[in-house]
Amino acid sequence: MPATDQRLEVAMGQMLRIGVTVAALVVLAGGVLYLFHASGPPPDYSHFHGAPAAQEHVGSIFAGALRSESKSLIEFGILLLIATPICRVLFGVVGFSLLQDWLYTGVSAIVLTVLLLSFFTRR
Amino acid sequence: MNTLSFSLAICVTSMLAGFLGALTGLGGGVVIVPVLCLLFKIDLHYAIGASLVSVIATSSGAAAAYVRDGYSNIRIGMFLEVATTLGALLGAYLVAKISANWIGVLFGVVLLYSAWASMHQSAAVPKNVQKDALAARLNLRGSYPVQGGKEDYIAEHVPTGFGIMFVAGTLSGLLGIGSGAVKVLAMDQVMKLPFKVSTTTSNFMIGVTAAASAGVYLSRGYILPELAMPVMLGVLVGSLAGSRVLIRAEVRTLRWVFAVVIVALGAEMMFNGFTGRL
Numbered sequence: 001m002p003a004t005d006q007r008l009e010v011a012m013g014q015m016l017r018i019g020v021t022v023a024a025l026v027v028l029a030g031g032v033l034y035l036f037h038a039s040g041p042p043p044d045y046s047h048f049h050g051a052p053a054a055q056e057h058v059g060s061i062f063a064g065a066l067r068s069e070s071k072s073l074i075e076f077g078i079l080l081l082i083a084t085p086i087c088r089v090l091f092g093v094v095g096f097s098l099l100q101d102w103l104y105t106g107v108s109a110i111v112l113t114v115l116l117l118s119f120f121t122r123r
Numbered sequence: 124m125n126t127l128s129f130s131l132a133i134c135v136t137s138m139l140a141g142f143l144g145a146l147t148g149l150g151g152g153v154v155i156v157p158v159l160c161l162l163f164k165i166d167l168h169y170a171i172g173a174s175l176v177s178v179i180a181t182s183s184g185a186a187a188a189y190v191r192d193g194y195s196n197i198r199i200g201m202f203l204e205v206a207t208t209l210g211a212l213l214g215a216y217l218v219a220k221i222s223a224n225w226i227g228v229l230f231g232v233v234l235l236y237s238a239w240a241s242m243h244q245s246a247a248v249p250k251n252v253q254k255d256a257l258a259a260r261l262n263l264r265g266s267y268p269v270q271g272g273k274e275d276y277i278a279e280h281v282p283t284g285f286g287i288m289f290v291a292g293t294l295s296g297l298l299g300i301g302s303g304a305v306k307v308l309a310m311d312q313v314m315k316l317p318f319k320v321s322t323t324t325s326n327f328m329i330g331v332t333a334a335a336s337a338g339v340y341l342s343r344g345y346i347l348p349e350l351a352m353p354v355m356l357g358v359l360v361g362s363l364a365g366s367r368v369l370i371r372a373e374v375r376t377l378r379w380v381f382a383v384v385i386v387a388l389g390a391e392m393m394f395n396g397f398t399g400r401l
Contacts, residue, residue, distance in 0.1 A: 010313075024359060072348075074349065081183075086334055108201055111208055
């Protein structure tokens with residue numbers, strides 16, 4: 001059993017590394033594109049106006065990223081980054097059930113539910 | 124200042140924050156938020172949004188490295204994540220309910236506590252084992268590598284630890300930070316876990332905790348992509364460099380320098396909050 005426990009940990013670690021690397025590269029690509037096209041002084045960030053409404057929908061972020069729009073590409077990278085720890089918890093659900101540790105399969109499922117809740121509750 | 128130099132300035136500052144954050148174990152978020160607010164005059168909501176993104180990046184990046192060493196405990200981590208993610212949801216919800224000035228004051232308090240905690244990292248050897256029935260039933264135990272073998276441990280005071288973790292999650296969601304200092308307090312001081320186990324497991328949990336607030340932050344528009352970009356990349360690069368140096372360097376002096384910087388930032392955040400400038 002310890003051997004498989006460790007395998008689960010190593011699998012989680014590798015997943016995290018890949019997720020962060022891919023996300024950072026996508027954000028970097030979007031950032032280079034953004035700075036390449038940027039001109040003039042930076043926007044005024046001293047007052048809160050929220051983010052542009054179009055960016056609140058995952059679908060439009062995908063579409064924008066596919067068209068290589070810089071901000072959508074950055075936002076797509078950020079979504080990949082946020083998905084990384086969520087995938088780790090999903091790994092936990094699957095991994096613990098493979099280890100037949102039902103208590104921790106349940107605990108991981110609760111954490112996953114809370115995470116998903118945060119994306120589906122609005123305000 | 125044009126957009127390019129503005130972004131580069133933020134990126135370099137974020138690198139420095141990530142570097143120092145990794146050296147002291149406090150994380151980059153706790154420095155980058157006040158710096159963005161006070162130095163770059165960025166609205167607090169945008170600052171915590173950008174910081175939260177960088178927190179997920181550094182936590183996941185560092186956790187990948189720690190996992191192999193065999194110190195982090197995935198069961199204890201997963202169990203406590205129930206508390207931190209619920210807390211994070213509450214914290215993210217509260218951001219819209221509390222004025223920026225009060226959030227600034229609270230941020231100052233957390234900065235001062237973090238500075239104090241970073242100077243008082245005790246490497247107390249836990250002398251177990253007073254049997255904790257709940258910890259045994261929840262299997263909150265493990266063993267970690269020590270010189271010439273393995274040493275067993277089991278968590279104590281589980282309900283108190285769980286409660287403090289909920290507070291840590293709330294602070295994380297409210298301030299856009301990892302709140303590693305509070306997480307380590309719960310695991311190290313209250314649950315009496317070995318120091319290396321609590322620091323690495325805490326790091327493991329930070330990304331998941333931050334992801335719980337990220338959904339709320341995104342839907343409220345706290346995360347501006349073009350602002351999160353230089354912060355995330357800078358803090359990530361800085362903290363990776365910092366954790367390499369950490370293995371070799373004697374960091375006592377740096378820790379002092381960082382503590383002074385944090386106290387100054389904390390005092391200024393509190394001052395600006397009390398005088399209504401945030």
